Amino acid sequence: MFKHALVTTDGSPLSQVAIAHVPQVVDPTGSVTILQVIDDPARVVAKTSAGFEFAMSNAIGLNVVDEIVAGERLAADVNLGAARRRLQAAGLKNVEVAVLQGIPGEVIVSEALRLHADVVVMATHGRGGLRRTVLGSVTDHVVRHLPGVPVLLVHPPHEAELAVEA
DSSP: EEEEEEEEOOSSSSHHHHHHHHHHHEEEEEEEEEEEEOOOOHHHOOOOOHHHHHHHHHHHHHHHHHHHHHHHHEEEEEEEHHHHHHHHHOOOOOOEEEEEEHHHHHHHHHHHHHHSSSEEEEEOOOOOOHHHHHHHHHHHHHHOEEEEEEEEEOOOHHHHHHHHHH
């Protein structure tokens, strides 16, 4: 069993499936850090149809960006609280949570190294080929850029996959 797991979540039903596996792989005396990565303001601006120029030239645009990030943080706090309670109810006592901003794959790798995690647990859609190329893959980035740390990828059962796709 592992002593310190970094568990990633995005609040989706798929990530909840991965959280359910954590008590099976982490020693009850070990520790767990549950991480949710949210957008930073620059990424929110880049993803908006209005674009960077609008947000930078319009104070209302900046307020909207701040509201989006604050909303993501609030949703992450609620999600992480529920995940923490779930793991504690399963017998894990040392459960911490973290909300960080940035590009998810990069943040996960950095945090796993900073925490000296001995395993990363995360969900995956299991996309391959063109779908992964077009949509990107956080799990792919983590697996390729996290040297020496096992990554437990949890594939969704059919029902969870349908809920996520809907």
